[in-house]
Amino acid sequence: GQNIDQPTEMTATEGAIVQINCTYQTSGFNGLFWYQQHAGEAPTFLSYNVLDGLEEKGRFSSFLSRSKGYSYLLLKELQMKDSASYLCAVRDSNYQLIWGAGTKLIIKP
Amino acid sequence: GAVVSQHPSWVICKSGTSVKIECRSLDFQATTMFWYRQFPKQSLMLMATSNEGSKATYEQGVEKDKFLINHASLTLSTLTVTSAHPEDSSFYICSASDRGLSGANVLTFGAGSRLTVL
Numbered sequence: 001g002q003n004i005d006q007p008t009e010m011t012a013t014e015g016a017i018v019q020i021n022c023t024y025q026t027s028g029f030n031g032l033f034w035y036q037q038h039a040g041e042a043p044t045f046l047s048y049n050v051l052d053g054l055e056e057k058g059r060f061s062s063f064l065s066r067s068k069g070y071s072y073l074l075l076k077e078l079q080m081k082d083s084a085s086y087l088c089a090v091r092d093s094n095y096q097l098i099w100g101a102g103t104k105l106i107i108k109p
Numbered sequence: 110g111a112v113v114s115q116h117p118s119w120v121i122c123k124s125g126t127s128v129k130i131e132c133r134s135l136d137f138q139a140t141t142m143f144w145y146r147q148f149p150k151q152s153l154m155l156m157a158t159s160n161e162g163s164k165a166t167y168e169q170g171v172e173k174d175k176f177l178i179n180h181a182s183l184t185l186s187t188l189t190v191t192s193a194h195p196e197d198s199s200f201y202i203c204s205a206s207d208r209g210l211s212g213a214n215v216l217t218f219g220a221g222s223r224l225t226v227l
Contacts, residue, residue: 033215033216035216038198040223041221042111042115042202042204042218042219042220042221043202043216043218045216045217048143050214067117074118087152087153095214096155097155097216099152099153099155100150100152101151101214102150
């Protein structure tokens with residue numbers, strides 16, 4: 001079966017750095033996405049990785065290792081507004097999106 | 110960037126009534142739209158893929174006669190929850206894909222519709 005694993009919840013301090021991991025087992029691979037979802041709102045796109053390596057976009061970076069079936073989202077200089085759920089999603093060989101359950105990130109002052 | 114408009118944002122209805130949710134792509138044409146359902150503290154669950162001009166493709170376990178999807182134009186898809194019951198209360202989100210700068214088919218989501226069935 002297809003599976004995406006990510007931690008259920010993480011806590012970090014304002015101004016710090018946090019890394020949210022995602023491991024996947026899917027039928028084929030056509031890209032990995034990270035989305036941010038604030039409580040009660042729809043997800044918003046953060047990043048897309050299809051090749052191995054690090055993609056940096058401002059305070060957020062996303063890393064992919066296809067051989068390990070592994071990705072992480074790195075958030076730097078954490079702000080209170082970064083408190084949200086972070087969803088990892090993988091597009092499989094049929095171009096279907098497989099969603100992780102999301103990681104709830106709690107930022108403390 | 111791509112914008113998807115969804116309404117109503119929230120609706121309360123009586124058990125047994127039907128509710129229609131609209132999803133519009135405002136600045137691009139979406140031949141395919143996706144309808145998701147999300148229960149509290151759970152991830153997104155794909156309900157169906159809506160294809161313009163043809164029948165929707167439903168995921169296993171989703172009743173097509175209960176969740177009617179119409180995709181009559183390249184910018185509008187509707188989801189009708191027929192004979193709604195309290196267990197249908199959920200957060201329904203539509204999405205459409207538009208090619209982002211990376212060349213990926215990035216999903217853009219509507220704001221979601223929170224349905225409460227009394």
